[in-house]
Amino acid sequence: MERVDIAIIGSGPAGVSAAITARLRGKSLLLFGSKELSEKIGKAHTIQNYPGLPAVSGEDLRAAFQNHLDTMGIQVTEARVNAVYAMGDYFAVQTANETYEATAVILATGVVQGKPLPGEEEFLGRGVSYCATCDAPLYRGKAVAVIGSSPAAEPEAAYMAEVAGSVLYLPLYDGAPDLPATVQVLREKPTAVTGEVTVTTLHTDGGEYPVDGVFLLRDAMAPTQLVPGLEGKGGHVAVNARMETNLPGCFACGDAVGLPYQYVKAAGEGNVAALSAVEYLAARKRNTKE
Amino acid sequence: MVHEVHKNDLTQALAADVAVLDFNATWCNPCKMLAPVLESASQDLEGKALFYGIDVDENLALAQQFGISSIPALVVLKKGQPVARQVGFMPKPTLMQWLNGVL
Numbered sequence: 379m380e381r382v383d384i385a386i387i388g389s390g391p392a393g394v395s396a397a398i399t400a401r402l403r404g405k406s407l408l409l410f411g412s413k414e415l416s417e418k419i420g421k422a423h424t425i426q427n428y429p430g431l432p433a434v435s436g437e438d439l440r441a442a443f444q445n446h447l448d449t450m451g452i453q454v455t456e457a458r459v460n461a462v463y464a465m466g467d468y469f470a471v472q473t474a475n476e477t478y479e480a481t482a483v484i485l486a487t488g489v490v491q492g493k494p495l496p497g498e499e500e501f502l503g504r505g506v507s508y509c510a511t512c513d514a515p516l517y518r519g520k521a522v523a524v525i526g527s528s529p530a531a532e533p534e535a536a537y538m539a540e541v542a543g544s545v546l547y548l549p550l551y552d553g554a555p556d557l558p559a560t561v562q563v564l565r566e567k568p569t570a571v572t573g574e575v576t577v578t579t580l581h582t583d584g585g586e587y588p589v590d591g592v593f594l595l596r597d598a599m600a601p602t603q604l605v606p607g608l609e610g611k612g613g614h615v616a617v618n619a620r621m622e623t624n625l626p627g628c629f630a631c632g633d634a635v636g637l638p639y640q641y642v643k644a645a646g647e648g649n650v651a652a653l654s655a656v657e658y659l660a661a662r663k664r665n666t667k668e
Numbered sequence: 669m670v671h672e673v674h675k676n677d678l679t680q681a682l683a684a685d686v687a688v689l690d691f692n693a694t695w696c697n698p699c700k701m702l703a704p705v706l707e708s709a710s711q712d713l714e715g716k717a718l719f720y721g722i723d724v725d726e727n728l729a730l731a732q733q734f735g736i737s738s739i740p741a742l743v744v745l746k747k748g749q750p751v752a753r754q755v756g757f758m759p760k761p762t763l764m765q766w767l768n769g770v771l
Protein backbone atom coordinates (compact mmCIF):
# COMPACT_ATOMS: atom_id res chain seq x y z
CA MET A 379 0.00 0.00 0.00
CA GLU A 380 1.19 3.49 -0.84
CA ARG A 381 2.30 5.63 2.08
CA VAL A 382 0.35 8.88 2.49
CA ASP A 383 1.80 12.10 3.88
CA ILE A 384 -0.74 12.55 6.67
CA ALA A 385 -3.28 10.24 8.31
CA ILE A 386 -5.98 12.14 10.19
CA ILE A 387 -7.90 10.14 12.77
CA GLY A 388 -11.34 11.53 13.55
CA SER A 389 -13.76 13.41 11.31
CA GLY A 390 -15.14 16.05 13.70
CA PRO A 391 -14.42 19.77 13.28
CA ALA A 392 -10.76 19.25 14.26
CA GLY A 393 -10.14 16.46 11.74
CA VAL A 394 -12.15 18.11 8.95
CA SER A 395 -10.27 21.38 9.39
CA ALA A 396 -6.90 19.60 9.45
CA ALA A 397 -7.82 17.73 6.25
CA ILE A 398 -8.81 20.93 4.44
CA THR A 399 -5.55 22.67 5.30
CA ALA A 400 -3.42 19.61 4.52
CA ARG A 401 -5.10 19.31 1.10
CA LEU A 402 -4.62 23.04 0.41
CA ARG A 403 -0.91 22.47 1.04
CA GLY A 404 -0.92 19.67 -1.53
CA LYS A 405 -0.40 16.79 0.88
CA SER A 406 -1.77 13.31 0.29
CA LEU A 407 -3.99 12.27 3.17
CA LEU A 408 -6.37 9.79 4.70
CA LEU A 409 -9.25 11.04 6.86
CA PHE A 410 -10.61 8.29 9.12
CA GLY A 411 -14.06 8.68 10.63
CA SER A 412 -17.72 8.20 9.85
CA LYS A 413 -20.28 9.24 7.31
CA GLU A 414 -22.03 11.54 9.78
CA LEU A 415 -18.57 13.10 10.44
CA SER A 416 -19.19 13.51 14.17
CA GLU A 417 -22.15 12.66 16.38
CA LYS A 418 -21.37 15.82 18.28
CA ILE A 419 -22.05 18.02 15.27
CA GLY A 420 -25.35 16.55 14.11
CA LYS A 421 -26.73 16.37 17.65
CA ALA A 422 -26.27 20.06 18.53
CA HIS A 423 -29.53 21.95 18.41
CA THR A 424 -28.36 25.47 17.65
CA ILE A 425 -24.80 26.70 17.62
CA GLN A 426 -24.48 30.37 18.49
CA ASN A 427 -20.74 30.89 18.33
CA TYR A 428 -19.44 29.65 14.98
CA PRO A 429 -18.14 32.75 13.15
CA GLY A 430 -19.99 33.47 9.92
CA LEU A 431 -22.80 31.03 10.68
CA PRO A 432 -25.00 32.65 13.34
CA ALA A 433 -27.53 30.31 14.97
CA VAL A 434 -26.66 27.43 12.68
CA SER A 435 -28.21 24.06 13.45
CA GLY A 436 -25.91 21.10 14.05
CA GLU A 437 -27.33 19.37 10.99
CA ASP A 438 -26.64 22.41 8.79
CA LEU A 439 -23.09 22.76 10.09
CA ARG A 440 -22.50 19.09 9.35
CA ALA A 441 -23.82 19.57 5.81
CA ALA A 442 -21.56 22.61 5.36
CA PHE A 443 -18.51 20.61 6.49
CA GLN A 444 -19.44 17.77 4.14
CA ASN A 445 -19.89 20.19 1.26
CA HIS A 446 -16.48 21.72 1.94
CA LEU A 447 -14.85 18.26 1.91
CA ASP A 448 -16.69 17.35 -1.32
CA THR A 449 -15.59 20.48 -3.16
CA MET A 450 -11.98 19.73 -2.22
CA GLY A 451 -12.25 16.09 -3.24
CA ILE A 452 -11.57 14.78 0.25
CA GLN A 453 -13.20 11.45 1.04
CA VAL A 454 -13.77 10.11 4.52
CA THR A 455 -12.41 6.61 5.00
CA GLU A 456 -15.19 5.00 7.01
CA ALA A 457 -13.22 2.86 9.40
CA ARG A 458 -12.40 2.75 13.06
CA VAL A 459 -8.70 2.94 13.78
CA ASN A 460 -7.70 0.33 16.38
CA ALA A 461 -4.06 1.18 16.80
CA VAL A 462 -1.36 3.55 15.59
CA TYR A 463 2.23 2.34 15.83
CA ALA A 464 5.17 4.75 15.72
CA MET A 465 7.62 2.77 13.61
CA GLY A 466 10.33 5.42 13.54
CA ASP A 467 10.24 6.83 10.02
CA TYR A 468 6.51 6.25 9.55
CA PHE A 469 3.30 5.36 11.37
CA ALA A 470 1.33 2.14 10.87
CA VAL A 471 -2.38 2.87 11.17
CA GLN A 472 -4.41 -0.23 11.80
CA THR A 473 -8.12 -0.81 11.20
CA ALA A 474 -10.01 -4.08 11.53
CA ASN A 475 -9.26 -5.05 7.94
CA GLU A 476 -6.19 -3.13 6.89
CA THR A 477 -2.94 -1.51 7.89
CA TYR A 478 -2.21 1.89 6.34
CA GLU A 479 1.08 3.79 6.34
CA ALA A 480 1.54 7.52 6.87
CA THR A 481 4.58 9.72 7.42
CA ALA A 482 2.71 11.94 9.91
CA VAL A 483 -0.41 11.43 12.02
CA ILE A 484 -2.97 13.90 13.37
CA LEU A 485 -5.16 12.67 16.23
CA ALA A 486 -8.57 14.35 16.21
CA THR A 487 -10.54 11.70 18.04
CA GLY A 488 -12.60 13.88 20.38
CA VAL A 489 -13.05 12.97 24.04
CA VAL A 490 -13.89 9.57 25.38
CA GLN A 491 -16.60 9.55 28.01
CA GLY A 492 -16.28 7.28 30.96
CA LYS A 493 -13.57 6.44 33.43
CA PRO A 494 -11.58 3.22 33.47
CA LEU A 495 -12.99 0.40 35.58
CA PRO A 496 -11.38 0.22 39.05
CA GLY A 497 -8.53 -2.29 38.74
CA GLU A 498 -8.44 -2.00 34.95
CA GLU A 499 -5.14 -0.14 34.73
CA GLU A 500 -3.56 -2.07 37.61
CA PHE A 501 -4.22 -5.45 35.97
CA LEU A 502 -3.62 -4.46 32.36
CA GLY A 503 -1.46 -7.21 30.86
CA ARG A 504 -2.06 -9.36 33.92
CA GLY A 505 -5.54 -10.57 33.06
CA VAL A 506 -7.06 -7.37 31.67
CA SER A 507 -6.85 -7.05 27.89
CA TYR A 508 -8.32 -4.85 25.16
CA CYS A 509 -7.79 -7.27 22.30
CA ALA A 510 -9.59 -10.61 22.25
CA THR A 511 -8.15 -11.61 18.89
CA CYS A 512 -4.62 -10.92 20.24
CA ASP A 513 -4.81 -12.66 23.58
CA ALA A 514 -7.58 -15.28 23.31
CA PRO A 515 -5.17 -18.20 22.70
CA LEU A 516 -3.49 -17.45 26.05
CA TYR A 517 -6.79 -18.24 27.78
CA ARG A 518 -7.22 -21.74 26.42
CA GLY A 519 -9.56 -23.61 28.76
CA LYS A 520 -9.80 -20.68 31.18
CA ALA A 521 -12.71 -18.59 32.48
CA VAL A 522 -13.03 -15.14 30.95
CA ALA A 523 -15.46 -12.23 31.01
CA VAL A 524 -15.95 -10.05 27.94
CA ILE A 525 -17.39 -6.55 28.41
CA GLY A 526 -18.73 -5.12 25.17
CA SER A 527 -19.75 -1.49 24.71
CA SER A 528 -21.54 -2.14 21.40
CA PRO A 529 -22.58 -5.05 19.16
CA ALA A 530 -19.23 -4.61 17.38
CA ALA A 531 -17.71 -6.56 20.31
CA GLU A 532 -19.85 -9.66 19.67
CA PRO A 533 -17.64 -11.32 17.00
CA GLU A 534 -14.67 -11.06 19.36
CA ALA A 535 -16.69 -12.64 22.17
CA ALA A 536 -17.76 -15.44 19.83
CA TYR A 537 -14.14 -16.04 18.86
CA MET A 538 -13.21 -16.10 22.54
CA ALA A 539 -15.83 -18.82 23.12
CA GLU A 540 -14.05 -21.10 20.64
CA VAL A 541 -10.90 -21.03 22.73
CA ALA A 542 -11.67 -20.28 26.38
CA GLY A 543 -13.19 -22.73 28.85
CA SER A 544 -16.11 -20.43 29.64
CA VAL A 545 -17.18 -16.97 28.52
CA LEU A 546 -19.37 -14.47 30.35
CA TYR A 547 -20.59 -11.62 28.15
CA LEU A 548 -21.64 -8.31 29.68
CA PRO A 549 -23.26 -6.03 27.08
CA LEU A 550 -23.22 -2.35 28.02
CA TYR A 551 -26.02 -1.70 25.51
CA ASP A 552 -29.63 -2.69 24.95
CA GLY A 553 -30.77 -5.40 22.59
CA ALA A 554 -30.14 -9.13 22.47
CA PRO A 555 -26.55 -10.05 21.61
CA ASP A 556 -26.10 -12.47 18.71
CA LEU A 557 -23.77 -15.03 20.28
CA PRO A 558 -23.25 -18.80 20.35
CA ALA A 559 -25.13 -20.66 23.10
CA THR A 560 -21.87 -21.43 24.90
CA VAL A 561 -21.57 -17.76 25.90
CA GLN A 562 -23.42 -16.80 29.06
CA VAL A 563 -24.92 -13.32 28.71
CA LEU A 564 -24.98 -11.35 31.96
CA ARG A 565 -27.12 -8.21 32.19
CA GLU A 566 -25.12 -6.64 35.01
CA LYS A 567 -22.96 -3.57 35.29
CA PRO A 568 -19.27 -4.25 35.88
CA THR A 569 -17.92 -2.35 38.90
CA ALA A 570 -14.35 -3.56 39.46
CA VAL A 571 -11.61 -6.04 38.59
CA THR A 572 -9.62 -7.53 41.46
CA GLY A 573 -6.93 -10.15 41.84
CA GLU A 574 -3.56 -10.99 43.29
CA VAL A 575 -0.68 -11.32 40.85
CA THR A 576 -3.23 -11.74 38.07
CA VAL A 577 -6.98 -11.20 37.80
CA THR A 578 -9.16 -13.49 39.90
CA THR A 579 -12.54 -11.77 40.13
CA LEU A 580 -14.93 -9.58 38.18
CA HIS A 581 -17.27 -7.58 40.43
CA THR A 582 -20.64 -6.36 39.18
CA ASP A 583 -23.66 -4.65 40.71
CA GLY A 584 -25.16 -8.17 40.86
CA GLY A 585 -22.34 -10.23 42.33
CA GLU A 586 -18.80 -11.57 41.99
CA TYR A 587 -17.52 -13.89 39.29
CA PRO A 588 -14.28 -15.87 39.44
CA VAL A 589 -12.43 -15.29 36.16
CA ASP A 590 -8.87 -15.54 34.82
CA GLY A 591 -9.27 -12.75 32.33
CA VAL A 592 -11.39 -9.66 31.63
CA PHE A 593 -11.60 -8.33 28.08
CA LEU A 594 -12.79 -4.73 27.76
CA LEU A 595 -13.96 -4.11 24.19
CA ARG A 596 -14.85 -0.46 23.86
CA ASP A 597 -15.78 1.50 20.75
CA ALA A 598 -13.95 4.59 21.79
CA MET A 599 -10.40 4.18 22.91
CA ALA A 600 -8.47 6.89 24.70
CA PRO A 601 -5.76 8.23 22.36
CA THR A 602 -3.05 7.09 24.78
CA GLN A 603 -4.36 3.54 24.34
CA LEU A 604 -4.71 3.99 20.62
CA VAL A 605 -1.10 5.12 20.20
CA PRO A 606 1.35 3.19 22.42
CA GLY A 607 4.02 5.51 23.80
CA LEU A 608 1.87 8.65 23.53
CA GLU A 609 2.02 10.93 26.56
CA GLY A 610 -1.21 12.03 28.19
CA LYS A 611 -2.00 14.76 30.66
CA GLY A 612 -5.06 14.74 32.88
CA GLY A 613 -7.07 12.50 30.58
CA HIS A 614 -6.08 14.37 27.41
CA VAL A 615 -3.19 14.15 24.95
CA ALA A 616 -0.27 16.33 26.01
CA VAL A 617 0.61 18.87 23.30
CA ASN A 618 2.46 22.18 22.95
CA ALA A 619 1.14 25.28 21.19
CA ARG A 620 2.14 23.78 17.84
CA MET A 621 -0.05 20.76 18.61
CA GLU A 622 3.01 18.50 18.75
CA THR A 623 2.83 15.42 20.97
CA ASN A 624 5.84 13.69 22.56
CA LEU A 625 6.12 11.45 19.47
CA PRO A 626 7.85 13.16 16.52
CA GLY A 627 5.44 13.34 13.56
CA CYS A 628 2.36 12.80 15.71
CA PHE A 629 0.09 15.80 16.31
CA ALA A 630 -3.22 16.14 18.16
CA CYS A 631 -6.06 18.67 18.22
CA GLY A 632 -9.64 19.37 19.29
CA ASP A 633 -11.43 17.97 22.33
CA ALA A 634 -8.75 15.25 22.52
CA VAL A 635 -6.17 17.75 23.79
CA GLY A 636 -8.30 19.48 26.41
CA LEU A 637 -10.88 22.01 27.46
CA PRO A 638 -12.76 24.05 26.43
CA TYR A 639 -14.80 21.69 24.25
CA GLN A 640 -15.81 24.02 21.42
CA TYR A 641 -16.25 23.68 17.64
CA VAL A 642 -14.16 26.72 16.77
CA LYS A 643 -11.33 25.76 19.07
CA ALA A 644 -11.31 22.27 17.55
CA ALA A 645 -11.30 23.64 14.01
CA GLY A 646 -8.58 26.18 14.86
CA GLU A 647 -6.36 23.57 16.41
CA GLY A 648 -6.91 21.25 13.44
CA ASN A 649 -5.51 24.01 11.24
CA VAL A 650 -2.45 24.42 13.48
CA ALA A 651 -1.87 20.66 13.62
CA ALA A 652 -2.01 20.40 9.82
CA LEU A 653 0.45 23.27 9.34
CA SER A 654 2.83 21.73 11.90
CA ALA A 655 2.55 18.39 10.11
CA VAL A 656 3.35 20.11 6.78
CA GLU A 657 6.45 21.64 8.37
CA TYR A 658 7.47 18.28 9.81
CA LEU A 659 7.21 16.69 6.36
CA ALA A 660 9.30 19.47 4.82
CA ALA A 661 12.00 19.14 7.51
CA ARG A 662 12.17 15.40 6.94
CA LYS A 663 12.55 15.87 3.22
CA ARG A 664 15.43 18.32 3.76
CA ASN A 665 17.14 15.84 6.10
CA THR A 666 16.90 12.90 3.72
CA LYS A 667 18.32 15.01 0.88
CA GLU A 668 21.39 16.01 2.87
CA MET B 669 19.81 -9.88 16.23
CA VAL B 670 16.86 -11.61 17.86
CA HIS B 671 17.39 -15.37 18.36
CA GLU B 672 14.40 -17.65 18.00
CA VAL B 673 13.58 -20.01 20.84
CA HIS B 674 12.37 -23.50 19.91
CA LYS B 675 10.92 -26.42 21.89
CA ASN B 676 10.69 -24.38 25.12
CA ASP B 677 14.49 -24.44 25.31
CA LEU B 678 15.62 -21.34 27.18
CA THR B 679 19.03 -22.67 28.25
CA GLN B 680 21.01 -19.97 26.42
CA ALA B 681 18.93 -17.08 27.68
CA LEU B 682 19.04 -18.31 31.27
CA ALA B 683 22.83 -18.52 31.11
CA ALA B 684 23.25 -15.01 29.68
CA ASP B 685 24.15 -12.04 31.90
CA VAL B 686 21.27 -10.09 30.42
CA ALA B 687 18.56 -11.47 28.16
CA VAL B 688 15.46 -9.84 26.75
CA LEU B 689 12.60 -12.25 26.02
CA ASP B 690 9.95 -11.27 23.50
CA PHE B 691 6.77 -13.36 23.81
CA ASN B 692 4.83 -13.11 20.55
CA ALA B 693 2.64 -14.95 18.05
CA THR B 694 2.11 -14.89 14.32
CA TRP B 695 -1.57 -13.86 14.69
CA CYS B 696 -0.81 -10.89 16.94
CA ASN B 697 -0.57 -7.60 15.07
CA PRO B 698 1.18 -5.50 17.72
CA CYS B 699 3.75 -8.31 17.99
CA LYS B 700 4.44 -8.04 14.27
CA MET B 701 4.90 -4.28 14.56
CA LEU B 702 7.21 -4.64 17.55
CA ALA B 703 9.51 -7.16 15.80
CA PRO B 704 11.45 -4.66 13.63
CA VAL B 705 11.74 -2.26 16.59
CA LEU B 706 13.25 -5.02 18.73
CA GLU B 707 15.57 -6.06 15.94
CA SER B 708 16.91 -2.54 15.77
CA ALA B 709 17.18 -2.30 19.58
CA SER B 710 19.10 -5.58 19.67
CA GLN B 711 21.65 -4.10 17.28
CA ASP B 712 22.02 -0.94 19.38
CA LEU B 713 22.53 -3.05 22.50
CA GLU B 714 24.89 -5.60 20.97
CA GLY B 715 27.31 -6.83 23.62
CA LYS B 716 25.02 -5.61 26.42
CA ALA B 717 22.04 -7.90 26.07
CA LEU B 718 20.94 -10.95 24.11
CA PHE B 719 17.47 -10.95 22.56
CA TYR B 720 15.17 -13.96 22.22
CA GLY B 721 11.90 -14.26 20.33
CA ILE B 722 9.42 -16.75 21.81
CA ASP B 723 6.39 -17.81 19.79
CA VAL B 724 3.79 -18.66 22.45
CA ASP B 725 2.03 -21.21 20.25
CA GLU B 726 5.23 -23.17 19.82
CA ASN B 727 6.46 -22.56 23.38
CA LEU B 728 3.28 -22.60 25.46
CA ALA B 729 5.06 -24.06 28.50
CA LEU B 730 7.41 -21.06 28.65
CA ALA B 731 4.50 -18.62 28.30
CA GLN B 732 2.80 -20.33 31.24
CA GLN B 733 5.98 -20.48 33.27
CA PHE B 734 6.39 -16.71 32.93
CA GLY B 735 2.67 -16.06 33.52
CA ILE B 736 2.19 -14.34 30.16
CA SER B 737 -1.45 -13.26 29.72
CA SER B 738 -1.09 -10.52 27.09
CA ILE B 739 1.25 -10.25 24.17
CA PRO B 740 3.52 -8.83 23.01
CA ALA B 741 5.25 -9.13 26.38
CA LEU B 742 8.90 -8.40 27.08
CA VAL B 743 10.68 -9.94 30.07
CA VAL B 744 14.23 -8.95 31.03
CA LEU B 745 16.34 -11.63 32.69
CA LYS B 746 19.53 -10.97 34.64
CA LYS B 747 21.49 -14.17 35.18
CA GLY B 748 18.30 -16.09 34.59
CA GLN B 749 16.15 -14.09 37.01
CA PRO B 750 13.27 -11.96 35.69
CA VAL B 751 13.83 -8.34 36.76
CA ALA B 752 11.36 -6.38 34.63
CA ARG B 753 8.49 -6.82 32.20
CA GLN B 754 6.41 -4.74 29.83
CA VAL B 755 3.30 -5.51 27.83
CA GLY B 756 2.36 -4.05 24.45
CA PHE B 757 3.99 -2.25 21.54
CA MET B 758 6.55 0.44 22.30
CA PRO B 759 8.08 2.95 19.89
CA LYS B 760 11.88 2.70 19.69
CA PRO B 761 12.72 5.68 21.97
CA THR B 762 10.31 4.42 24.67
CA LEU B 763 11.72 0.91 24.39
CA MET B 764 15.32 2.13 24.61
CA GLN B 765 14.54 4.33 27.59
CA TRP B 766 12.94 1.40 29.39
CA LEU B 767 15.73 -1.03 28.51
CA ASN B 768 18.49 1.42 29.44
CA GLY B 769 16.76 1.97 32.78
CA VAL B 770 16.66 -1.76 33.46
CA LEU B 771 20.04 -2.89 32.13
Ligand SMILES: Cc1cc2nc3c(=O)[nH]c(=O)nc-3n(C[C@H](O)[C@H](O)[C@H](O)COP(=O)(O)OP(=O)(O)OC[C@H]3O[C@@H](n4cnc5c(N)ncnc54)[C@H](O)[C@@H]3O)c2cc1C
Binds near residue numbers: 388390639
Ligand atom coordinates in the same frame (compact mmCIF):
# COMPACT_ATOMS: atom_id res chain seq x y z
C1 LIG C 1 -25.16 18.43 22.29
C2 LIG C 1 -23.88 19.21 22.12
C3 LIG C 1 -23.95 20.57 21.87
C4 LIG C 1 -22.77 21.32 21.69
N1 LIG C 1 -22.86 22.66 21.43
C5 LIG C 1 -21.76 23.38 21.19
C6 LIG C 1 -21.85 24.77 20.83
O1 LIG C 1 -22.93 25.35 20.76
N2 LIG C 1 -20.71 25.44 20.56
C7 LIG C 1 -19.49 24.84 20.61
O2 LIG C 1 -18.48 25.49 20.29
N3 LIG C 1 -19.36 23.54 20.96
C8 LIG C 1 -20.47 22.78 21.26
N4 LIG C 1 -20.32 21.45 21.61
C9 LIG C 1 -18.97 20.85 21.71
C10 LIG C 1 -18.46 20.33 20.35
O3 LIG C 1 -19.36 19.35 19.89
C11 LIG C 1 -17.06 19.70 20.44
O4 LIG C 1 -16.17 20.58 21.08
C12 LIG C 1 -16.50 19.38 19.05
O5 LIG C 1 -17.34 18.49 18.35
C13 LIG C 1 -15.10 18.77 19.15
O6 LIG C 1 -14.62 18.44 17.88
P1 LIG C 1 -13.50 17.34 17.64
O7 LIG C 1 -13.25 17.32 16.19
O8 LIG C 1 -12.36 17.57 18.57
O9 LIG C 1 -14.14 15.96 18.14
P2 LIG C 1 -15.52 15.25 17.76
O10 LIG C 1 -16.50 16.19 17.20
O11 LIG C 1 -15.90 14.47 18.97
O12 LIG C 1 -15.13 14.25 16.58
C14 LIG C 1 -14.30 13.14 16.77
C15 LIG C 1 -14.58 12.16 15.66
O13 LIG C 1 -13.54 11.18 15.63
C16 LIG C 1 -14.10 9.91 15.47
N5 LIG C 1 -13.17 8.94 16.06
C17 LIG C 1 -12.78 8.83 17.35
N6 LIG C 1 -11.94 7.83 17.52
C18 LIG C 1 -11.78 7.28 16.29
C19 LIG C 1 -11.00 6.17 15.82
N7 LIG C 1 -10.25 5.45 16.64
N8 LIG C 1 -11.08 5.85 14.51
C20 LIG C 1 -11.85 6.58 13.66
N9 LIG C 1 -12.60 7.64 14.06
C21 LIG C 1 -12.54 7.97 15.37
C22 LIG C 1 -15.41 9.98 16.22
O14 LIG C 1 -16.28 8.98 15.78
C23 LIG C 1 -15.87 11.38 15.84
O15 LIG C 1 -16.56 11.33 14.62
C24 LIG C 1 -21.51 20.70 21.79
C25 LIG C 1 -21.44 19.31 22.08
C26 LIG C 1 -22.61 18.57 22.25
C27 LIG C 1 -22.51 17.09 22.54
